[in-house]
Amino acid sequence: MVHRNIGALQGDGAFEPPAPVPRARPLGKLELIRTALRNPLELWGEEAHRLPHIETMFLTQRTLIINDPGLIRHVLVDNVANYEMSEVRRLILRPILRDGLLTAEGPIWKRSRKAVAPVFTPRHARGFAQQMRTVSEAFAARYEHAAASGGMVEIAGDMADLTYEILAETLFSGEIAADTKAFTDNVERLLHRMGRVDPLDLLLAPPWVPRLTRIGGARLLTNFRAIVAETMARRRRLIAEQPEAAPQDFLTLLLGLERADGLSADEIADNILTFIGAGHETTARALAWTLYLVAHAPDWRMKMEGEIDRVIADGTDPVDWLERMPHVRAAFEEAMRLYPPAPSINRAAIEEDRWIAPSGEELVIAKGVSVLVMPWTLHRHELYWEEPRRFRPERFMPEQRERLHRFQYLPFGAGPRICIGATFALQEAMIALGCLMRRFRFDVTPQTKPWPVQRLTTQPRGGMPMRVSRRLSPA
Template identity: 60%
Template sequence: MDTKPQPFVPPHPVPRTHIPTRLEVVRTVMRNPLELWGEPSYTKTHITARFLNETTLICNHPELIRHVLVDNQKNYRMARVRQLILRPILRDGLLTAEGETWRRGRKAMAPVFTPRHINGFADMMRSRADTFLECYRDGAGTVRDISHDMTELTYEILAYTLFSDEVVTDGVDFAEDVDRLLSTMGRVDPLDLLKAPEWFPRIQRLRGKATLAKFRKVVRDTMDARREKMRTDANAVRNDFLALLLNAEGPDGLDADEIEDNLITFIGAGHETTARALGWTLYLLANAPHERALLEAEIAKVLADDPPPVEWLEKMPKTRAAFEEAMRLYPPAPSINRMAVEDEIFTFKDGTSVEIKAGTTVLVMPWVLHRHRLYWDNPNAFQPSRFWPENRGAIDRFQYLPFGAGPRICIGATFALQEAVIALALMLNEFRFEPTPGLAPWPVQKLTVQAQNGLPMRIVRR
């Protein structure tokens, strides 16, 4: 007799069943863009719509997504609304730069994210995660906001691995400040939708300027301190991410502003996506005891042999799968926005086609794509087995995009996967994370997909 329980279906917006008015669109985007998408978004291969005299194409078919992000990516630049949101924060960082500026930045950072370098981070990730767990060992049985904790943990790992613990923070609370920054400057403003001039002030972004200024000061102070150390005690300087960028400064590399922008991108946002995915993973496992037991057994078996942490990602496929399934249900980056530069007609393999005019906003929506009924069985349920090694071959490369695709795929994807598996293994080996009464977190898009009121959970020793 099959006693496997029904999979856990976590909270999610119900698709709209009517076409929203302009006012409803603006209100929904302001409140939570995830609530905007209607029934066709989860059932159609592509949708063309008009809003405020602008054409938008929503791409759900893997063939079309591949065409936009890979095969003809030169015809698709960053969408204007996306840049209006992100450029005030990141300027010419890797997420927002285009053209030659982006190419210089990507080339400068690539050496840090080679397999050799990332493998070298594994012991450091383990050490820092184990140190972080002291706060749980000292307070087992208490309720903590796991979303806040995961932001702190991933920042600690980032600061240790990429910056040799030399970020000049001056008492900055990164978890709170990142949340404040994304809640103010990291959201769509109605004036963006109305195409108001960029110089026209966005009220909610004005509220985030002080926090952004604080982050900018942290980065400048960190750069200055490292430059001084490189000048006076070069032998003591580790060849980390910070040193790599500073050594790339010059007429043939990056200028000082571009280095600052990329450091802001990694310090302020680079750890945020992994933090959110870790928080959602722990929440999902807390509500799926059967899945959690599979991970606990896998982790215990691997750690009993005490292999080096660089091998954990390969040796813990079920742990990796749970993290990947969490990123499917709650993709850290829920939208990929492009704009067509020139007219073209794309033809599918079945002979049908779609016309894409220059100026069309092209949306690839991992939030929608990852729950699309054409591509996923029981799409709203937490089923990590989708990503077990024997099953993952059935998933098309372009139906699952937690890290994007094409030339602009996330440069830190392997770093994030390794970090997540190491952190999960250490946490789940010692502790269980239990839901608090009434915990039903509502997913909200604030650049990343966050739990509206955090993830308060009880931590107990196993």
């Protein structure tokens, strides 16, 4: 049985951050296309936030939106073999990532997943903690000048830079053939061009039909692939000329798998692009939303600051910050609830399927039906959350979090295709927040007016300008 996550959720005044209000009426076809092109998060109506599942016609495609945690488990785990990536999702993602881990299917996906899994085991990921702290501390020092005068910083862009630098250092030993700022700016431009729904995608037009909304995206993608090719070439030369000097990192691991029974050169390039292009983006967005949300919750922010001060003052190894900072973790997880980095999981039924609800109700899922698991609606669903639109991080404190159904909260997906870097991302976020909030406070100003839009990730339209100031020395 699924229970609302209640208990500690009491009192008034919790912040309700900006988000589209669920629609009270269906959209006409033309309005639907315009809204999907502008911002898919604005498509969803009241029923999607109130009912366990709804079936609708999305233009020419029969679509089932599922929120019931038991039904989600059925689709993503119990009968996962019957569900493939939906055609719309393929049309958006495959031109960018091709056969990277996020988009590959069948034998290619299995080979890639098996190949990269050793790097992202919890034990191995914990080994990156000190590198994450070193990069985060150096990044935090850049705010000293702005903080001295209470200056403005662009948090959304800065968090993209920070997570890119962490990923570049931990997985690629700082040897990606690209400048940080130029790279992250181009990622944002690429997602704006290539990571959005085009009307022809909704009409399931074949991929060779040009998408006018993606004009300019091909050039950016060519630049990214050139960066990947140069990064691979540099490491290959190092391995050939000075094998003892080659770092034993993610890049070397992938290149070592280039063989007939491993990965092809193209598959390696696709996976590198997936990790350096998209791997940092999801954590960056969640970090920016976290800083924005806690700026509206000063009492909770003070708890986070006190926790951070104690843990760092104690000399706790950063590998243990994730477990020693429950208030910081709760704020980050609540930010991912309200603004899930990946707001939709798109599948399609290969064959007819049936699911029996605990009530005895039978749901028939016809062959070819598009199935949407929507963290955006699931995380704001009235059946499963108390005050779903409000920022209440206490729901993720240990004594409350255990009440959640496993498939009620999906910031990293679920099942065989769960995000392989989930442990890496959580550890990275705790260390980054600890290093930043130890030294600074980030506050909203009249110019801080983010609006969530879906461009593969949940991004803040208008950016995230915030005022940075030095914190008083902890007592």
